[in-house]
Amino acid sequence: MLRRKARRGGQGDAVLDVPDDPLDAAQERRVRAVLALGGVPQADLPDGVQQVRLRLLERAAKGYEAPRDVSAWAAVVASNLAMDWHRAKRRQERIGERLASLRQLEHPSGEDTSVLSLAVAQGLEELPDAQRQVVVLRFFADLPVSGIARELGIPEGTVKSRLHTAVRALRARLHEDEVV
Numbered sequence: 001m002l003r004r005k006a007r008r009g010g011q012g013d014a015v016l017d018v019p020d021d022p023l024d025a026a027q028e029r030r031v032r033a034v035l036a037l038g039g040v041p042q043a044d045l046p047d048g049v050q051q052v053r054l055r056l057l058e059r060a061a062k063g064y065e066a067p068r069d070v071s072a073w074a075a076v077v078a079s080n081l082a083m084d085w086h087r088a089k090r091r092q093e094r095i096g097e098r099l100a101s102l103r104q105l106e107h108p109s110g111e112d113t114s115v116l117s118l119a120v121a122q123g124l125e126e127l128p129d130a131q132r133q134v135v136v137l138r139f140f141a142d143l144p145v146s147g148i149a150r151e152l153g154i155p156e157g158t159v160k161s162r163l164h165t166a167v168r169a170l171r172a173r174l175h176e177d178e179v180v
Contacts, residue, residue: 022056023049027071031078038082048085052077091142116174123173131166134159 023031028049035048052074060066067073124132137148138159145163149156 022053022060022070023074027074030071031074034075034078035082038079038085040082040085044085048078048081051081095140095142119174120170123170126173127166127169131162131169134162135166135170138163 031049031052032045035045036042040048055077056070056074124135127135133152134148137143137151138145143151145156145159148159152159
């Protein structure tokens, strides 16, 4: 068992007992079963178990009391992770479908598509980090403006402004190269 010191509101040091492995073997098997029943592929199960462990450790590090039934808590967290996995998978499928339909509409041949892809990649590299970050989250991760603002901890108006500026710069770059 690890012992860590934590500061608590200026009242001195408190010691938190954080276990080396918050899940025992039976709990880990239950988490794996919940994830598998939730449709998570076999290859992603170890990552799911690690996420449950991480959330339990984060909970302890924040000073929350341990759940009364760790096994039940871990099963609920695993179920939520399975739902998140499906949402992310659907989001990626939608992105792929949108990109495929755009390629077919604008550039029927594969050569034009690869030239456009390279030009967009180069344009993204030239953007400032803050603008590149919102473009990737919006158009590649398919997050809404509110989700991006929450993720980055910035106002929605700032996200919209950065997106507008970045898209305008990318469009100008593509027109300069005469790719579009």
